[in-house]
């Protein structure tokens with residue numbers, strides 16, 4: 622039966638975001654979770670209808686924690702005999718190995734991984750634009766039926782993601798560097814703050830915020846991710862460790878020959894590395910443009926700004942506040958659609974607001 626329906630299993634951040642995006646496009650979506658409250662919340666958010674076994678899905682998207690993924694994929698393949706099944710777990714080889722151990726035929730399964738997420742899980746953090754312009758990696762194997770690849774390609778395209786075809790091993794090697802080691806580094810750095818004086822942390826500016834955002838991620842989820850990909854993560858951390866040791870040595874012996882060059886090389890290498898990151902233009906979301914407004918630190922200023930933005934007919938897509946406790950002003954970063962930037966900036970300037978950039 623051709624129902625065209627998608628069943629999402631796991632109604633957390635990823636499941637809810639996928640459900641919201643597909644539902645917004647008018648596709649039939651059903652959602653399930655082993656937590657009744659998570660499922661009810663996702664349904665309430667508009668991520669899909671509650672799944673009670675009423676339909677035969679064409680596509681099943683498994684969005685549960687990595688340790689649970691293979692078992693849930695295996696059960697979906699066996700329960701829905703004609704459906705294509707995919708998962709979104711952050712590590713790909715382990716899921717495949719577990720499916721092989723379970724003796725499951727993997728023709729209708731193709732692993733996938735959207736390189737988009739947030740530091741907070743749960744349906745409450747779900748958002749329909751999460752995947753726009755972000756890589757969505759598919760990891761087919763020799764066993765994969767082309768129909769499975771087409772169906773999951775369709776999913777990534779519907780969500781506005783950029784499709785990348787890889788294989789489980791290459792995927793796991795790449796994400797160790799671009800996702801898993803960054804999480805470790807961010808956590809280690811943020812952990813340094815625990816014992817520090819509150820007045821020291823109060824001086825924090827953008828640098829600390831930029832480098833520690835993901836340290837707020839779910840430890841339970843990340844313990845699973847790091848454990849499943851330790852083979853790829855460890856060599857990078859060992860290299861990191863060697864370079865850190867050498868930097869410490871140079872800082873300890875500043876007058877030794879080569880020390881300053883060593884420190885400078887680390888900083889320059891960082892510049893070269895950051896230039897390689899696609900879409901890193903200082904904005905939070907590449908699909909939006911940013912207008913930064915300087916506001917006075919007094920009651921009612923934010924409310925007054927929002928009313929003025931509304932009267933200009935501009936919708937705020939995303940918002941960020943930068944404010945240091947002792948500063949007299951705050952920075953409000955307004956993210957809007959690119960076509961609204963000039964209306965917003967010129968309109969606010971005409972009304973006497975100060976624009977930082």
Ligand SMILES: NC(=O)c1ccc[n+]([C@@H]2O[C@H](COP(=O)([O-])OP(=O)(O)OC[C@H]3O[C@@H](n4cnc5c(N)ncnc54)[C@H](O)[C@@H]3O)[C@@H](O)[C@H]2O)c1
Nearest residue numbers: 631633634635654655659685686687710711738739742743
């Ligand atoms: N968080 C991210 O930034 C991110 C990004 C890309 C991929 N992923 C991957 O997506 C998956 C989900 O992550 P998330 O951040 O949405 O997690 P989450 O904690 O927000 O949601 C997971 C949901 O799965 C449900 N669940 C757990 N076991 C289940 C089972 N056996 N059957 C049905 N439901 C079950 C939980 O109740 C929860 O609602 C993980 O595999 C993760 O590696 C996460």
Ligand SMILES: O=C(O)C(=O)C[C@]1(C(=O)O)C=C[C@@H](O)C=C1
Nearest residue numbers: 711735736737738739740800835
């Ligand atoms: O941006 C974030 O908050 C993320 O943690 C997203 C991120 C990443 O490292 O890019 C984290 C883990 C996922 O497997 C995929 C995406």
